[in-house]
Amino acid sequence: MSSLSGVRVLDLSRVFSGPWAAQMLADFGADVVKVERPGRGDDVRQQGLRARDAEGRETRETSSFLAMNRGKRSITIDIAQPAGQDLVRQLAEGSDIVIENFKAGDLARYGLDYESLRRINPRLVYCSISGFGQTGPYSHLPGYDLVFQAMSGLMSLTGVPEGQPGAGPQRTGYPISDTTAGFYASIGILAALHHRDTVSGTGQYIDLAMLDAQVAAMSSMAMSYVVAGEMPQRVGIRSQLTCPYQDFDCADGQIVVAVGNDPQFATFCRVLGRPELAEDERYRTNPLRVKHKGELTPVLAAVLRQRPVAEWQR
Numbered sequence: 001m002s003s004l005s006g007v008r009v010l011d012l013s014r015v016f017s018g019p020w021a022a023q024m025l026a027d028f029g030a031d032v033v034k035v036e037r038p039g040r041g042d043d044v045r046q047q048g049l050r051a052r053d054a055e056g057r058e059t060r061e062t063s064s065f066l067a068m069n070r071g072k073r074s075i076t077i078d079i080a081q082p083a084g085q086d087l088v089r090q091l092a093e094g095s096d097i098v099i100e101n102f103k104a105g106d107l108a109r110y111g112l113d114y115e116s117l118r119r120i121n122p123r124l125v126y127c128s129i130s131g132f133g134q135t136g137p138y139s140h141l142p143g144y145d146l147v148f149q150a151m152s153g154l155m156s157l158t159g160v161p162e163g164q165p166g167a168g169p170q171r172t173g174y175p176i177s178d179t180t181a182g183f184y185a186s187i188g189i190l191a192a193l194h195h196r197d198t199v200s201g202t203g204q205y206i207d208l209a210m211l212d213a214q215v216a217a218m219s220s221m222a223m224s225y226v227v228a229g230e231m232p233q234r235v236g237i238r239s240q241l242t243c244p245y246q247d248f249d250c251a252d253g254q255i256v257v258a259v260g261n262d263p264q265f266a267t268f269c270r271v272l273g274r275p276e277l278a279e280d281e282r283y284r285t286n287p288l289r290v291k292h293k294g295e296l297t298p299v300l301a302a303v304l305r306q307r308p309v310a311e312w313q314r
Contacts, residue, residue: 004030007193010095011035011072012079012088012112014042016145016175017129017210018101019068020182021189025097026071033091034069038076044068085110092117092124096203097189101129104139114205124203125192127185133209143210148177152214153232157221161236170234181213243289243296244268248304255309257300262286272303 007030011022019034019042026032036042048064078084089112092098098117100107107113114126128134131143149155149171159170185208192204215222221232221240232240237256239245244265247256259265262285266278277283277299282292289296304312 004028007031007097008095009033009097009099010088010091012098012100012102012107013129014101015044016068016178017181017185018099018127019044020179021127021129021185022072022099023068023070024182024186025189030097032072033095034072034074035077035079035088035091036074038078041074041076042069079107079110079112085112088112089117089120093120095121096123096125096193098124098126099129099185099189100127103142104128104130104132104134118203118205122202123196125189125196125206126203127189127206127208129181129185129208129210131210133212134207145175145177145210146171148210148214151211152177152218153222154214154218157218157232157234159234159236161234164236167234177210177214180217181208181210184208184213184216238293241290242286243293244300246297248301250304250307250309250312252308255304255312257304265289272300274299274303 009025009030009032011032011034013019022032044064048062050058051061053059077087118124132138155169160166188206196203224230237246244257244259247254259268269275269278283289283296
């Protein structure tokens with residue numbers, strides 16, 4: 001039996017972060033009912049490539065919609081109409097979880113906010129995902145992934161290092177802030193569900209801001225500033241924390257090398273035929289290798305360039 005079998009989710013969310021969270025709950029076995037706008041549906045129905053049927057003909061489904069709405073049932077409701085609002089209340093009454101990502105305060109206008117729905121279903125776990133949270137000076141603003149990649153500092157770490165051609169802010173190749181918020185949302189929902197069923201018997205309200213989620217996800221890098229006052233730098237594919245941890249040219253292509261600790265470095269040096277490097281006082285520990293990476297990296301590059309990729313992979 002699936003772990004969330006018997007759990008009902010009412011998915012009022014659109015685009016990415018909310019649907020992503022609801023899809024994960026569907027993957028865990030929950031029954032997810034997705035509510036869309038009549039005549040238009042979710043905005044991601046107009047994004048991405050059109051799926052093709054068995055005969056190769058384009059369908060109405062898009063890659064973006066399919067990527068975030070697997071395992072759901074979908075209905076259309078006009079929540080701006082009283083009859084539509086009543087339908088949502090009826091669905092919420094029989095649900096365990098509600099997920100929404102409207103702008104702060106929007107659903108309260110229709111009587112579909114947490115305080116309104118908890119009165120008809122005290123066991124409801126209600127998750128609101130927004131750009132900047134439900135309170136504060138930015139709470140009224142909409143938010144998109146690119147905004148939070150910038151504001152969180154992620155784009156200051158991603159891309160070509162300063163001083164090299166093409167340097168400057170770079171976004172990741174997928175909407176990472178939406179994805180991160182969706183992961184945090186699903187974790188928070190599961191924790192609230194567990195607390196309801198094992199401790200309190202009542203639901204909870206989850207106020208999840210995309211900016212908060214992306215800043216939290218950056219903590220492994222941002223902590224260097226908190227504890228040592230050093231700003232993380234844009235270093236391209238290389239790591240600021242570990243060495244060697246990057247791409248190298250081989251005789252016929254490229255390979256990536258990820259060495260995570262000192263014993264791995266010793267093994268790596270033996271494979272390269274340069275075991276003495278692991279005994280070099282400059283490279284004995286990871287902090288030392290990071291400190292002296294300007295000396296170590298060219299040595300490793302010269303060795304790796306001598307043989308083809310397949311040989312190094314073996």
